[in-house]
Amino acid sequence: MSAPTSRKFLGRQGLPERTFIADALRTETVGGVLLLVAAILALVLANTPLDGFYRDVKDFSFGPESLHLNLSVASWAKDGLLTIFFFVAGIELKRELVAGELRDPKAAALPVVAALCGMIVPALVYVAVNASAGGDMSGWAVPTATDIAFALAVLAVIGTSLPSALRAFLLTLAVVDDLFAILIIAVFFTKDIDFVALGLSVLGLVVFWVLHRKGVRGWYIYLPLALVIWALMHASGVHATVAGVAMGLLLRCTLRDGEEHSPAEHIEHLVRPVSAGLAVPLFALFAAGVSISGQAVADVFTRPETLGVVAGLVLGKTFGIFGGSWLAVRFTKAQLNDDLAWSDVFAVASLAGIGFTVSLLIGELAFADDPALADEVKAAVLIGSLLAAALACVLLKLRNDKYRKLCEEEERDEDQDGIPDVYEADDPAYHLRMADILDARAAEHRRLAEVADGSSAKHDGPA
Structure with a gap:
């Protein structure tokens, strides 16, 4: 009986997954730069003679x-535009x-453990300080x-490109973060519930799911x-x-016959630029x-x-994610990718300390009854994120x-076949399988075209 093979931590993704992550993060990077500009503009407006106009708006x-x-x-x-951001987060999670x-x-155990530790430790740091x-x-x-858009904007500004394994790790951390953030908002920041309105909203979600599963299409419906x-x-x-x-989460992510993209992938492609380029920057602006x-x-x-917020972001996030990753690898059969070192995990963990968008939202909700303290907490989020970004830049x-x-x-890609050579080196038959998949898709498209042409000729012919 052969010994169980060890799992690589931060190993290379498959080519389709790597391509998807690269496309998603490219949009997030552009959105992150806009987010950074919006945050700077907000600070300028709030700290100049334009402050009165800014607050009136x-x-x-x-x-x-x-x-x-x-x-x-x-x-x-906060309640409207940020819903688009969480809609995209729901698709990412699905x-x-x-x-x-x-x-x-x-x-999943490794990044999930790392992400959970990266949320628990900052909370404990905040509690200990207070x-x-x-x-x-x-x-x-x-x-x-963790605000992945802001983190990617920092990478773009300093001119550092992360290997795909580290980018995928950062994205997974952010997805798990978003899931637990929305659970925290729903559970801990909901006071009085109108069960009639909530029930009708859930009924609407059921209708949404049924229509989607039945294949009903049309933006004018949804x-x-x-x-x-x-x-x-x-x-x-x-919270809305x-x-x-x-x-x-209700959107379908699997492919059916004749589909090149799932509905979730298609809708995400349309909505992600709106979220990253408009919704989140406008939220940051206000x-x-x-x-x-x-x-x-x-x-x-x-x-x-x-102080608890700053320490939680800079120290709690960094040591929480790093410690969770190390413990997960230490007590499983996983092995760290040979091309990377634990210092790389520590650097990404410090980058995850940039907790801008969702941290600002939770700060507003947590201190809704004390606007002055809420503003001070927002300032702490900005300073903590800035310090985490500076630490990550150095590392x-x-x-x-x-x-x-x-x-x-x-x-x-020296042979210019569209498949990076490293994948072919790992598995010489990989590009052949990919070519077979592409040929099969082309054949299916030709068959569908012939069926459509035949149907058209039948309708156009004599009665």
């Missing part, structure tokens, strides 16, 4: 009062569960999130239905972004505008709530030459 309310939707611009961004890293429980200084425990969840589901979820008292995640002065920065490092730059060589090796 944030507080301007509109919407039907009878439907409980007479919301401020900032609330529309895809990871069906076809990605989370499909295989054994393979317990020792008598602070408000309400913000324990603020430093638990968009109004999605708006009704969102409005009912908002009226129920459960939960509706976005739920609808994303959420990140806090007053930053010398005294305000000093208060961040003296007040337990804000990643130390290994930049190594990453560049690995990326060049992954991209090399």
